[in-house]
Amino acid sequence: MTEYETPALEIDGLGVRLPGxxxxxxxxxxxxxxxxxxxxxxxxxxxxxxxxxxxxSVLGLLPPRARTSGEVQVAGRDVLxxxxxxxxxxxxxxxxxxFQDPRASVNPLxxxxxxxTEGLRGAGTPAAAAENRAEELLDAVGIRDxxxxxxxxxxxxxxxxxxxxxxxxxxxxxxxxxVADEPTTALDVTTQxxxxxxxxxxxxxxxxxxxxxxxxxxxxxxxxDRVYVMYAGRIVETNGTDALFDRPRxxxxxxxxxxxxxxxxxxxxxxxxxxRPVSLAEAPxxxxxxxxxxxxxxxxxxxxxxxxxxxxxxxxCHRADEGIKL
Amino acid sequence: xxxxxxxxxxxxxxxxxxxxxxxxxxxxxxxxxxxxxxxxxxxxxxxxxxxMLVGLERPDGGTIxxxxxxxxxxxxxxxxxxxxxxxxxxxxxxxxxxxxxRVTVGQCVEEVLRLHFPMETTARRERVAELxxxxxxxxxxxxxxxxxxxxxQRQRVAIARALAxxxxxxxxxxxxxxxDVSIQAQVLELLGTIRRxxxxxxxxxxxxxxxxxxxTDEVxxxxxxxxxxxxxxxxxxxxxxxxxxxxLLSSVPRRGWNPGDAAAARRSLG
Numbered sequence: 233m234t235e236y237e238t239p240a241l242e243i244d245g246l247g248v249r250l251p252g253x254x255x256x257x258x259x260x261x262x263x264x265x266x267x268x269x270x271x272x273x274x275x276x277x278x279x280x281x282x283x284x285x286x287x288x289s290v291l292g293l294l295p296p297r298a299r300t301s302g303e304v305q306v307a308g309r310d311v312l313x314x315x316x317x318x319x320x321x322x323x324x325x326x327x328x329x330x331f332q333d334p335r336a337s338v339n340p341l342x343x344x345x346x347x348x349t350e351g352l353r354g355a356g357t358p359a360a361a362a363e364n365r366a367e368e369l370l371d372a373v374g375i376r377d378x379x380x381x382x383x384x385x386x387x388x389x390x391x392x393x394x395x396x397x398x399x400x401x402x403x404x405x406x407x408x409x410x411v412a413d414e415p416t417t418a419l420d421v422t423t424q425x426x427x428x429x430x431x432x433x434x435x436x437x438x439x440x441x442x443x444x445x446x447x448x449x450x451x452x453x454x455x456x457d458r459v460y461v462m463y464a465g466r467i468v469e470t471n472g473t474d475a476l477f478d479r480p481r482x483x484x485x486x487x488x489x490x491x492x493x494x495x496x497x498x499x500x501x502x503x504x505x506x507x508r509p510v511s512l513a514e515a516p517x518x519x520x521x522x523x524x525x526x527x528x529x530x531x532x533x534x535x536x537x538x539x540x541x542x543x544x545x546x547x548x549c550h551r552a553d554e555g556i557k558l
Numbered sequence: 559x560x561x562x563x564x565x566x567x568x569x570x571x572x573x574x575x576x577x578x579x580x581x582x583x584x585x586x587x588x589x590x591x592x593x594x595x596x597x598x599x600x601x602x603x604x605x606x607x608x609x610m611l612v613g614l615e616r617p618d619g620g621t622i623x624x625x626x627x628x629x630x631x632x633x634x635x636x637x638x639x640x641x642x643x644x645x646x647x648x649x650x651x652x653x654x655x656x657x658x659x660r661v662t663v664g665q666c667v668e669e670v671l672r673l674h675f676p677m678e679t680t681a682r683r684e685r686v687a688e689l690x691x692x693x694x695x696x697x698x699x700x701x702x703x704x705x706x707x708x709x710x711q712r713q714r715v716a717i718a719r720a721l722a723x724x725x726x727x728x729x730x731x732x733x734x735x736x737x738d739v740s741i742q743a744q745v746l747e748l749l750g751t752i753r754r755x756x757x758x759x760x761x762x763x764x765x766x767x768x769x770x771x772x773x774t775d776e777v778x779x780x781x782x783x784x785x786x787x788x789x790x791x792x793x794x795x796x797x798x799x800x801x802x803x804x805x806l807l808s809s810v811p812r813r814g815w816n817p818g819d820a821a822a823a824r825r826s827l828g
Contacts, residue, residue, distance in 0.1 A: 278738040279709075420599035421765055425809035425820035432817070447739060450768070454815040477813065491743035493768035495810045497796050501750075501772050504743035508708055 238308045240409040240441030241267040241290060245302035248285055248294060250512075257515035259285050259295065261465045262302070262539075267409065267441040272432065274456035274473070275445045276488070278509045281462040287411050287445045291329055292319045307408050324351055328402035330431075332414040334394040338386045344370075344397055345382030351405050369400035373430050392423035399431060403438070410435060410442040417446070428455060449492045453477050461485050464510040464520035471545025479555070481547040483525045486556045519549070527551055564625040565589045566611075566646075566727050566759060571620035571630075573606050573783075580606045582783040583620070588727060593753060593760040595774035595791060597767065597806070603783035604763050608729045611761070612648045613639075624726055644674055647720035651732035653712030657704040663690070663715050664700035670722040689718045693748060710741035714748070721752065727759045734769065746773055767810050771795055779803050801827045 248260040260282045267273045277283040285295065289304050292311045304311040306326050314322060323329075331337050338347050348366035353359065363382065370378035373396040386394055395415065402410060412431070416424035432455055435442050446452050452459050453473055460470040461484065469482035480486040487505040494500075507524040510516065516523060522532040531550055539548040566588040573581040581603040588594050598604040609615040611622055613629065622630045624645045633639040650656040657666060667686045671677060677685065690700055693714040704712055713733060720728055730749070734742045750773065753760060762774055770777055770791060777795070778788040779802065787800040798804045805823040 278740060421767075421809040422599060422805055422820060422824065424811075425817045426824075428811070429817035429821055448811065449739070450813075451811040453813040454811040454817075473813075488739065491740050493743075493746070493766070493772050495768040495771055495795070495807070495812060497792065499768075499771065502743040502746055504747050505740040506744075508710060508741060509738065 239266045239268045240307065241443060242305040246286065246289060246304060247301040248289065249299045250295060251297050251299065255512040257512060258465055259512065263467055265460050265467065267443050269441050270439040272435065272442045272444055272456050274452035274459035275443060275462065276449060276452050276459055277462035278447060280509050280511060282465040283445050283462050284413055287413050287443055290411050290443065291323055291327055324354060325405050326407055327409045327411060328405060328407040330398055330402050330410065330412040330415040332417050334391060334398045335386065337398050338394065340386050343382065344384055344386065348401050348404060365404065369404055372434060373400045392419050392427065395419065395427055396430065403434060407440060410440050412442060413445045449488055466548065467539060469545065469547045475544055481542050481552040481556065482549045483527045483556060484521045564726055567623045569621045571607060571610060571622065572618045573610060573615060574618050580783050584785055586778055586788065588759045588761060590726060590759055591753065591757040593762060593774045595770040595777040596761060596763045596780060597765065597770055597777055598780035599765060602780040604780050605731055608731055608761060608763055612646050612729060613642060640674060644723045645725055646727045646729060647723050647725040648729040648731060649716045649720050649733040651735055653709050653716055656716050657712055659704055663695065663702055663704065666715065667719050667722050670719055674723050689722050692721065693718045710737050710745060713737060713745055725758065727761060729761045731763045735764065735766065749773065767795065767806060779806065
């Protein structure tokens with residue numbers, strides 16, 4: 233892959249701010265990330281980190297009355313500058329989104345077949361061809377009797393089966409980019425494994441770029457090529473998955489790794505991070521993580537660390553060069 | 559009061575809803591101060607099982623005894639209901655739904671004390687502060703309504719409220735599932751400390767095998783209302799015998815995980 237190829241997604245210095253009194257700090261501050269074709273990129277963080285706002289911005293979905301800065305480029309075009317017609321085209325064609333709750337993504341009154349063929353019909357595919365295509369897609373996501381399934385309603389499917397339908401619909405338009413926001417969080421573990429297997433297989437086969445948003449570090453470590461870690465609206469660290477998990481440079485990444493319960497026999501007991509994540513009403517000076525950080529120095533609560541190169545990755549920590557013992 | 563007589567003994571517990579048997583001959587023993595994980599997916603009957611233990615569902619068969627006292631039949635009268643409530647307390651998954659939004663944290667804990675123990679007002683207030691302190695909450699939180707607290711803080715309140723009754727057994731139904739991972743670790747550590755200090759027995763209902771590894775001594779795997787495997791936690795997680803336990807384990811994401819292994823495990827389950 234050449235450096236010149238247009239990435240599936242390029243977010244550059246994205247800032248999202250609510251007007252006036254609603255929030256003390258920006259929801260997103262200088263978020264920069266990139267997803268190349270065929271790549272799976274993780275966006276990891278706790279509640280309030282801004283990961284969901286960041287991923288929804290890719291579809292041009294922003295909180296009401298929010299002010300934005302920076303750029304969100306999908307296949308080379310800035311989403312934030314698009315008008316309604318262009319946004320509709322983007323959502324129908326280039327980007328598909330998979331949300332946590334499949335029941336919130338489908339119209340309960342319409343048959344699954346209508347849901348699947350809607351986009352294709354809108355793009356001008358004849359009815360019979362669209363139906364055949366929908367059947368193929370349902371087959372690809374492992375739904376038995378795909379032809380029969382087209383005639384059924386969403387309430388006739390379990391959560392796991394309906395999430396397969398949503399994935400099939402997401403792939404119908406042959407998007408360049410898939411954005412998955414906690415797509416398996418509401419599912420049972422064995423169902424999660426099946427859905428992840430389907431999603432990663434189809435995405436690899438089609439060369440689709442995927443931005444995978446999750447709070448689950450273990451899941452991110454299992455499926456992502458690269459991972460971005462967010463805290464209080466900023467990206468605090470990013471690297472290739474192995475490097476990030478073996479040699480985290482930001483104390484928050486290290487803390488997240490240490491507090492996640494691991495299934496392996498030799499795994500240490502989860503070690504909590506003291507305190508709690510920063511809410512939108514708080515705007516601590518300097519590094520937002522300083523108050524919870526075991527490695528903080530006086531400097532940390534005065535100067536905000538910039539995201540800077542360390543080894544192959546980037547980290548926003550004044551002491552990133554010192555290395556952290558896990 | 560000796561340990562052995564105070565254990566929780568559940569024998570052949572059953573629950574049917576219409577034609578569907580939700581819980582089928584579930585038996586286990588929870589010695590005082592020990593921790594048992596009840597693991598399963600949705601529909602496995604894990605929540606129905608514990609709801610029968612606390613009296614929120616009526617069993618169709620089987621017995622539940624603590625220290626030999628039977629609690630499977632409906633309680634007769636207020637005194638018996640209170641006595642049963644004191645023995646087993648429960649913490650629910652969603653801390654946003656399990657607390658009364660109009661009652662302050664302090665009053666919420668005090669209410670339990672007033673119900674179960676004859677105490678002077680000052681002694682009761684002191685006990686409230688002590689219980690909240692045990693879960694890491696101070697005076698400021700005591701005066702607050704639940705709406706002002708974070709999810710982790712609310713779950714601490716739910717734990718303090720359950721502990722106020724000085725139960726023999728604490729049932730935790732997915733009690734850390736809705737919390738952020740850094741907060742989840744705090745609550746798990748808190749629960750570990752409470753178990754060591756208070757000597758209370760835990761029934762830890764969860765779908766998360768990684769959490770089970772770190773907080774339970776024994777584990778029981780439920781599938782479609784039946785126990786498929788039970789025993790010491792480390793033994794079962796390291797050398798599972800039942801194909802369903804193997805499927806659950808192969809479904810847990812981790813580095814180097816291949817979700818296809820879970821699909822293979824499912825096929826071998828038939």
